Amino acid sequence: MSWDETYDVVVVGSGASGLTAAITAARRGLSVVVLEKASVWGGTTALSGGGLWVPTNRYQRAAGVPDTLEAAEAYLDEISNPADDPTDRPKRRAMLEQGPHLVDMLTEAGFAWTSSPQPDYRAASHAGLARGLDMEIADGRRLGANLATMRRSGAPFAIMIKDIPKVSRAFTSLTSIAAMARVFLGEKLRRAKGWIPLGCGESLIGQLRMIADQLGIEVRLNSPIAQVVIEDGRATGVVLEGGQRIGGGKALFLCAGGFAHADAMRTDLQGIDGAQSSASRDDTGDIIRMADSIGAKTAMLDAAWWGTAFAMPGVPDAIFCLAERSLPHSIVVDQSGRRFVNEAADYYSFGSAMRKAGLTEAWLIVDATHRSRYMFCGMLPGKTPQGLIDAGFFIKADTIDALSGKTGIDPANLKATLTRFNAMAAKGVDEDFQRGESPYEGFWNDPTVKPNGSFAPVDKGPFLAVRMLLGDLGTKGGLVTDKHSQVVGTDGQPIAGLYAAGNCTASVYGRSYPGPGATLGPAMTFAYIGANHIPA
Numbered sequence: 408m409s410w411d412e413t414y415d416v417v418v419v420g421s422g423a424s425g426l427t428a429a430i431t432a433a434r435r436g437l438s439v440v441v442l443e444k445a446s447v448w449g450g451t452t453a454l455s456g457g458g459l460w461v462p463t464n465r466y467q468r469a470a471g472v473p474d475t476l477e478a479a480e481a482y483l484d485e486i487s488n489p490a491d492d493p494t495d496r497p498k499r500r501a502m503l504e505q506g507p508h509l510v511d512m513l514t515e516a517g518f519a520w521t522s523s524p525q526p527d528y529r530a531a532s533h534a535g536l537a538r539g540l541d542m543e544i545a546d547g548r549r550l551g552a553n554l555a556t557m558r559r560s561g562a563p564f565a566i567m568i569k570d571i572p573k574v575s576r577a578f579t580s581l582t583s584i585a586a587m588a589r590v591f592l593g594e595k596l597r598r599a600k601g602w603i604p605l606g607c608g609e610s611l612i613g614q615l616r617m618i619a620d621q622l623g624i625e626v627r628l629n630s631p632i633a634q635v636v637i638e639d640g641r642a643t644g645v646v647l648e649g650g651q652r653i654g655g656g657k658a659l660f661l662c663a664g665g666f667a668h669a670d671a672m673r674t675d676l677q678g679i680d681g682a683q684s685s686a687s688r689d690d691t692g693d694i695i696r697m698a699d700s701i702g703a704k705t706a707m708l709d710a711a712w713w714g715t716a717f718a719m720p721g722v723p724d725a726i727f728c729l730a731e732r733s734l735p736h737s738i739v740v741d742q743s744g745r746r747f748v749n750e751a752a753d754y755y756s757f758g759s760a761m762r763k764a765g766l767t768e769a770w771l772i773v774d775a776t777h778r779s780r781y782m783f784c785g786m787l788p789g790k791t792p793q794g795l796i797d798a799g800f801f802i803k804a805d806t807i808d809a810l811s812g813k814t815g816i817d818p819a820n821l822k823a824t825l826t827r828f829n830a831m832a833a834k835g836v837d838e839d840f841q842r843g844e845s846p847y848e849g850f851w852n853d854p855t856v857k858p859n860g861s862f863a864p865v866d867k868g869p870f871l872a873v874r875m876l877l878g879d880l881g882t883k884g885g886l887v888t889d890k891h892s893q894v895v896g897t898d899g900q901p902i903a904g905l906y907a908a909g910n911c912t913a914s915v916y917g918r919s920y921p922g923p924g925a926t927l928g929p930a931m932t933f934a935y936i937g938a939n940h941i942p943a
Contacts, residue, residue, distance in 0.1 A: 422450025565606030666692025707884030713758025716878030892937025
């Protein structure tokens, strides 16, 4: 095919994996263009928490936290289900070995981040601490004119992941009060200096774009792909929907995300649409749909990075739910009035439990103590807008019997469930689901509540019930890749010149989720690995 223009590397997608691939290739002296179908850049990354799970990184070492690649690999073995794993051990080992080098490269390029104190998500003998990375607050002014086309999360202020649990606990302790002061006063001070503060995923993608700009990498918006061109078994370029043909002389790198908002596709493959997904609305599976024409192997198309969400009136996008159910004086039940999961479990385990139980919604019930002490979807303690009660987001009742009547939850079962729950909570031991026993749950708990900071009675009216929906951070199935990030064909061999990373690929973790940043960590690491594998 003849080309209208040619680069050494054509990258499809401007999220974290796409910009990482572009940066890595450009630093090697290769010419690169990034093609983004949307009118804004940043992908789902810009909407995310922005953390990366990268064991044995330099910041973990600097924090004095011992770790080894062997321990991290053993942990992944402990939490994995080999029957569900579409990858191989050499690929996983490559990720663990190269992740720290990715961190070194970006740090040397000026990236500002720090070690995250959040523990691994699963309780296992080789689970670790501080394997995640947290973004420092960045100044959006450094993006210049590109700030205007950056995808924005809508967050009212910039925050680091480490402060979210403390802010969620509001005024319950001096530690939480100090965190609130640091976050809110920090925002005011930065803005007084003229900053445009970026936190979490906005900081991550913003800093990547700053490095890309320094390297002269063009990020071309409004450039949706119509075709991946394969000639003589090799990927040679793409054709845009407008007909423009762009050649990739050395490689084509696919980083275009999953299919979280491809409703018909998700309903067919997963039995659920993307209404409650936290992924970008442009995450519609364009590249994964091309798998057959490319001749690419796919796996895990029934899987997602499961979690839970709230649908709040007047808010167009799903609100991811975490602290609200993790803090004490809360309980989650199904419509029959029974518990089915540890309420304080990590979001992937919680969402997976909903899938296993065949649930797409459940009820989060909190009592007056919870609402008087903790934030709820950004609302200060004790500030429950009457408008959200009138709109049915909060269902309020003075007694559990009255709450059952308003929600339709089985009254006898709910009363029996709460009787048992409250008796166990008073002793601080959850005999049914072990709530509050893991280090991860300790990170999100209220340490001022004794004897179990995650688990306390739900017994003081008025009570509030909120419908909690099955949601996700995106899909986690797609193109199968090898340890070099090369796309694997249906014949089991890598397709020459074709690389992929991020949510358009089948997750290296299979159906497990090891810790904070487990989506972005491998996405960026495999982008780095693949871009270094491209021939010079």
